[in-house]
Amino acid sequence: MILPMEVFSPHSRSMPLSRNCPLRVALFQLPVQEADSFYTEANIPLAAGYLATYQRTYAPELAEISIPDPPLQNLAGDAALVRWILHGDFDIVGFTLYLWNRDRSLYLARQIRKIDPECLLVAGGPEVANPRGLEVFHVLFEGEGEETFLKFLQGVQSGNIHLPTPTEAPSLQQTESLSKALPILFSQKEPLSLDRVPNPYLSGVLPLGPHVPLYLETLRGCPRKCSYCSYGKAFPYVRHFPPDRLVPLFRLATENNVPEIYLMDPSFNVGGAKVLEARVQLLEEANSTRIPLHTELVLESVTKDLARRMHRAGFRSVEVGLQSTNFRALKAVRRPLDLSRFRRGAQYLQEAGIEVRTGVILGLPEDNLAGFLKTLDFVEELHLEDNLEVYLLSLLPGTELRELAEELGILYMEHPPYWVLETPTFPAEDLYEGIAELENRYGIEYQRPILPDFSNTGPFLTYVDLRQGIEQKLLTQLSREISWNLTLSISSAWLGKPEKREILLEWAHHLFKSNPYTYYKIVVHDESPTLYPLDSPPVQQALEALIHTLFLPTHYGNLSRTFVQDPQGRFTVRVFVQTQDPRTRRRMEEQGIQVLGETEAGEPQDAWK
Incomplete structure (x- = not known):
């Protein structure tokens, strides 16, 4: 049995906030989570770079602003990011909110608030126009943030800005309404003179x-x-x-x-x-x-x-x-x-x-x-x-079209990516047909395919081989080391044997608890086709339970594929099968499960076991 564990215990600050020391600040811009590196590598935290450069230019002694290195910010799983933040002992942690990273940023902010309630949480970016659900943050920044963020830092350092303390604001267990006092909105009413805004590349802030x-x-x-x-x-x-x-x-x-x-x-x-x-x-x-x-x-x-x-x-x-x-x-x-x-x-x-x-x-x-x-x-x-x-x-928050949506009879997602679902002239079935026509005309897939990755070449684990068993003592370590894009190899025996299945599901539950915004790509290896055939009811039921354990319906990776007609119907948890049995291959393909050949599902030398 896997013992219950907490990936993070309550945080004790090594250095309380002091008006005599520079403020310790971390600024994040989480990437688009696609199951390849195309969009991830394009994640450049330009807004954070401008904020840091502006502060260094006009008040260099005020704060020490850290922007995570690209491998950490773009590749790390949720638990690894939380760990980095806690080790930094930051006074202020900020997020640039876009529709693709809003929910994941909120998750991280809530984790920080639970573990380190003295840390001030702030956010800016386009999603501030949709403040519903952002009560976890102490401060929101609307519009150009360079000058308002600097004034905020000065106010915090001088004590002129009073923010509710952990005892004044409700705890996160009361998630329906944290506090009517939060968040405070800072807004740049007049556009800045761009002569005063230094470039983050020339300053050396952005690499x-x-x-x-x-x-x-x-x-x-x-x-x-x-x-x-x-x-x-x-x-x-x-x-x-x-x-x-x-x-x-x-x-x-x-x-x-x-x-x-x-x-x-x-x-x-x-x-x-x-x-x-x-x-x-x-x-x-x-x-x-x-x-x-x-x-x-x-x-x-x-x-x-x-x-x-x-x-x-x-x-x-x-x-x-x-x-x-x-x-x-x-x-x-x-x-x-x-x-x-x-x-x-x-x-x-x-x-x-x-x-x-x-x-x-x-x-x-x-x-x-x-x-x-x-x-x-x-x-x-x-x-x-x-x-x-x-x-x-997309009917984006703050746009005129969104404000007029009801009048125009437009139905749309209330959740990112805010896609249109139906208009009086464009019913849902025609939206599906439009995408199908696009794919058929040009021989493309509208959304990038999600495929397993059997290598560990980066700083965070992207492949874990569970076929030899699960090391209980390494679960906490593993949770903090995985990427948000993870391939898991398991054997059909682990799904077929009741005692192994119980261990696997409990292990998956704890992994998901600390890394809910991960893509989990499950590769089932048909290593016991006689005893535990992949299409047998016990194996199928266990596999469905594993998928359910690792699945987050509101993940952007699922909602952004709303119009993809796919037999599995889940995108942040994908199932693949490796088998040599023709009958099993045919049955799996009928269920919409991709069957991998030997070369596709080979065992790499650098797999985590």
């Missing part, structure tokens, strides 16, 4: 290297007011960063072999023709080594000369928001479009050797399946289908 892009803001603000987007509402007019930063930034990128510079500007070609020409000229002069550049732009304003100059400056790809060719849908979300100029702009960029990645939104109000298919036809007409990016409409 650079050959495997991740440099995320570059040259401006903030967007002149467009699309009703599905909150950016224009938060940044009502366009402001530019000082252009004299470009040369040292590009020099730094070259020295660190950065593979790409990604301009984070909401639209590269804002302003008139002269402003745009000047921006391209600055980039061409700064990018002497021609690091590949990527940006988002309005295709209708691209001329042949601009396309050529952009290529000379280093642009190799652009994102363009077509969204739809249905003008009723575009009018409903206040999205302008000139089809003839869009077509011409695409041609100019393609002729200049710049890849055009075209964004289309599925499920817009006033659109329908026929309109969506016509949009795909238009994309094919322009030969843009190879770089087509289709997104389901």
Whole structure:
């Protein structure tokens, strides 16, 4: 039997908060959890970098801000992250909240609050616009955070900001309503002068290297007011960063072999023709080594000369928001479009050797399946289908479209990713049909496939082999060492024997308790086909119990695949089978379980056992 255990005991601070010492601060931005590294490696904590750089520039003695190294922040499981936070003995822990990391960030914040109630918890980011459920935080930051976060730190250090103590605020057992006093909202009412905002790369706060892009803001603000987007509402007019930063930034990128510079500007070609020409000229002069550049732009304003100059400056790809060719849908979300100029702009960029990645939104109000298919036809007409990016409409908190959803008859998820579920013109079955048509036309899977990984090459365990048994004493250690992306190998005997099954399920329960936001990929090896056939009722019942133990229905990885038609129906817990028996293979495939061959399910030398 596995003895009950707590991964973490109540935390005793080695150093209480002192007004005579710098505040100890940790800032997190958790990654998109996809079952491969594509999105994980692109997680750059730019907002945290700006906050830390601003504080170091204007009040360097005030605080010591730590941003976790990329391997920890992007790969670690929940328990490993909590452990790092507790060992840091931080006074303040902050999270940048996006729809993909909101729930996991909340889980970590609640764990910290339980274990270290004296730690102040803060959050910023787009999800602050949806404050429901964020009562675990003491403070929320709305809008640009550089100045307000600095003032908050100064207030905490001086004692001028009073936050409820653990005795003044209810405990986390009373989760329905922690306290009407929390959280306190800090908001930047007037946009900052960007001359005062230093760059986090030039300051050395954010690392650079050959495997991740440099995320570059040259401006903030967007002149467009699309009703599905909150950016224009938060940044009502366009402001530019000082252009004299470009040369040292590009020099730094070259020295660190950065593979790409990604301009984070909401639209590269804002302003008139002269402003745009000047921006391209600055980039061409700064990018002497021609690091590949990527940006988002309005295709209708691209001329042949601009396309050529952009290529000379280093642009190799652009994102363009077509969204739809249905003008009723575009009018409903206040999205302008000139089809003839869009077509011409695409041609100019393609002729200049710049890849055009075209964004289309599925499920817009006033659109329908026929309109969506016509949009795909238009994309094919322009030969843009190879770089087509289709997104389901998200009704994001704080957007006009979400506020009008009931009036417009739009049903949507209350939980991230806030996807549309149905509109008066786009019923749910047509949304499913739209995705199916997309997959059939282009021979793709709308969502990336989830596959097991039998290697342990990173700092956290991604593969554990349980076929030789479960070491009880190592459970606590294992819980703190796993990644959020874990493959487990088990034998059919562990599922078939009642005494082994009980141990396995108890072990899984404790592992899940400390790491609920992990992808668990279970590979069942058919090592006892005569005694414990995989399709026998005892093995099937045990497997279902194991899946149930490790499954978190509200995990973003499950909700973001709502429109994926899949026989297993669960995505953060996936089952695979390794068998040589043709009958068993056929039965498993009928159940929607992927059968692995010998080479796919081989035993690696570096497996944790």
